[in-house]
Amino acid sequence: MRRPQRRLHLLMWIALAPAIAAGVLLALRHAPAEPLADLAEILVTDGAD
Amino acid sequence: MGVRHQAVQWNGNKIVYDLYMLAALAAFIAVFMIVGLEAYPTGHEADPVVLLIRALGSAAFLMLTIALMIGPLARLSPRFLPFLYNRRHLGVMTFLVAAAHFGLSLFWYHFGGPLNPFVSLLVSNPLYQSKQGFPFEAFGLAAFAILFVMAATSHDFWLKNLSAGVWKLIHTLAYPAYGLLVLHIAYGALMTEKSPLYPALVILGLALVAGLHLAAGMREWARDSGMKGVKAPDGWIDVCAPDDIPDKRAVIAPLPKGDRVAVFRDGAKIYAVDNACRHQNGPLGEGCIKDGVITCPWHGWQYRPQDGVSPPPYEERISTHDARLSSLGRVFVRIRRNAPGAAGAFIDLGEGRG
Secondary structure, eight states: OEEEEHHHHHHHHHHHHHHHHHHHHHHHTTOOOOOOOOHHHHHHSSSOO | OOOSSSOOOHHHHHHHHHHHHHHHHHHHHHHHHHHHHSOOSSSOOOOHHHHHHHHHHHHHHHHHHHHHHHHHHHHGGGGGGHHHTTHHHHHHHHHHHHHHHHHHHHHHHHTTTTSSSHHHHHHEEETOOOOOSSTTTTHHHHHHHHHHEEEEEEHHHHHHHHHHHHHHHHHTTTHHHHHHHHHHTTTTGGOOOOTTTHHHHHHHHHHHHHHHHHHHHHHHEEEEEETTTTTTTTSEEEEEOOGGOOTTEEEEEEESOOEEEHHHEETTEEEEEEEEOOOOBBGGSEEEETTEEOOOOOOOOOOOTTBBBBBOOOBBBBEEOOOOTTSSSSSEEEEOOTTTTOOOOOTTTTTTTO
């Protein structure tokens, strides 16, 4: 790879890794103590809500 | 490197690889379904369709994790280079599995209602303010859109027309796509799971992919920084001694402005060429000389060392650099590249210089 590509790859992961990790931690922190119901039960398909 | 258009570039090796991949995928889905039917994780009655949706989604995530690990692993150790050869087939297969997951989810959860299934997908869960019920579908849809673009441009037709740089830039979108997939899982499937095993596996995948990319990237950065402060007022740089280059192999040297030169030795002759392959900018210097031609370690593209031209019937060209032997017996390479396909001065140790 050329140097700009090499740098882009590295810089992307320097930015992405903590952002993704923060998103996952946020999700896990707010995960319900009891699992949510099955997907079919929580989805509203008529768009009214 | 094809001279004629083929919808998919298969050869014997790739067909065998694809068959193995299909067998592994079938085995993964079968085990997932059997285990899932025995112990449905939510405690609800097992639903084979929901299980299949999850099996396909899990398989796509696993396949993308593996595909993204191959690149940095190959940078860190040449033992992983063979995996690069078939990586694009793995990527396209990942898209197809993701498409099956997407299509089945759309059909199962959004078909048959009053709304268009695609509209339903986007509006059925409006809890964008919620951290628990966040519409994880949005993450998955965005990731799927990226995978679609990548799969659609995976053919060498696009690679050649877009140029290696633009093509690689587009395919770098695989990284944000992976991040979106992780969030799709975290805000979706993980919200319905009690076992810590599932979040642990997702975090492990993310840690492996991110950690390997960071490790490989830092190593490359350090190599690039090695030329900082090096002065070459006469336009030539001292690369190494001739004996430092293994026969049929190369020494890669960074150049002051960021590119790299691959200095190959073929018996008594030493040649210098641009280190970036025309195909995907692969590191030619990590390849070898086979049958008298430089062979890229990534996908086997070949170039004659003396002028950088691919052997007939191919027509690709890379740049050579002039090489000379100094009075102290060191290999010097001219920093300025020759025009692609133009022969460069080379060293003939049998005569002293070429």
